[in-house]
Amino acid sequence: MSDAPSSTTIYPIRLYGDPVLRRKATPLRHTDTVQVPSFGPQTLREVAHQMLETMFEARGVGLAAPQIGLSSRLFVAVEYEDDENENEGQERPLRSRVLREFVMLNPKLTVINKKKDKAETEGCLSIPDIYEEGVPRARAVRVEYTDLDGQPQVAEAENYLARVFQHEYDHLEGKLFLDYLPASVTQEHRAALLTMQQRAKLNLERLRAALQEGHRHERL
Template structure:
């Protein structure tokens, strides 16, 4: 998991095709489907609802997301596998989002697996969106989403453009978390140092 402070989280991701072979840093080349499966597993391990490719070090326009049968908070601290509550999984290549409702909603609390432990309300998101994307078979798809799921899709699409949810909040919100963010940045730096050392040993 790439953390706040890692440069890959600020890069604009590139389009990809369903037939591409992808190389996640630290791993052998994999198909898009294999990467998507691994992303879903990582997301479940971290108890998340979405994960974008840049968050695992891949600057490509791919994200995964899920709908759960009930509220994650109701099972906080329990060992019940998240997979047992999945209603639907989404794997989206080259997603494009269009708002269907001009009204913005700020009521949901957002967090991010790349910024662990920090949650804030106030991020303005479109309440209803249409999302066009390519599936794992290379076929064009589209769907409409509203409220929380629409927010998840918009959050993940932001990752593909190098935008984090804290960027959409006033500067003083980020300042309030300065100490926590510095710790996360240090963890990101340590990981990148270890990854570089591993790549030198293996190549």
């Protein structure tokens, strides 16, 4: 996105327990102006740019609109030149390792290799510090989507990138990677998940208070 906005905003990432993560997101048009909660109206190009920056800041590989509180069918993802874990903790900026950048509006995902892979470790920016193997993901997928210019596009992915696409697409369907694992796994992380739920509730209360205060000033 060479014409991305020059200013950068890092969005707060919604945490496990936030209701927006369980809603099925709604379609949108590339010409839409949208409003991320607690931010002003923005074009989708601005939102996509800032979603990527938020993702890089969190050292992620993908981010879906519901994770920033926007229940719209949009996600961003990148393909890095090597495994993110191999360079964990190093100073090299993630942007310098990007091979391909994806911004997908209204994606439609089709499995093209039904063989499932459970070996990869999976995590989520909305469920920080919890990583698990065993999430079954198709080894190859095709995603049909609209780009930021309103043009139809198709991307095919295998292995790890296919997993990324499936993970982000799930967010648009209100699903989380823990949903695919036995209840015992969730129970194992019960204390951490409860803390996230409490933080999510507190964040929502703060957001509502800030929005109410903003509306009050608008009326003055």
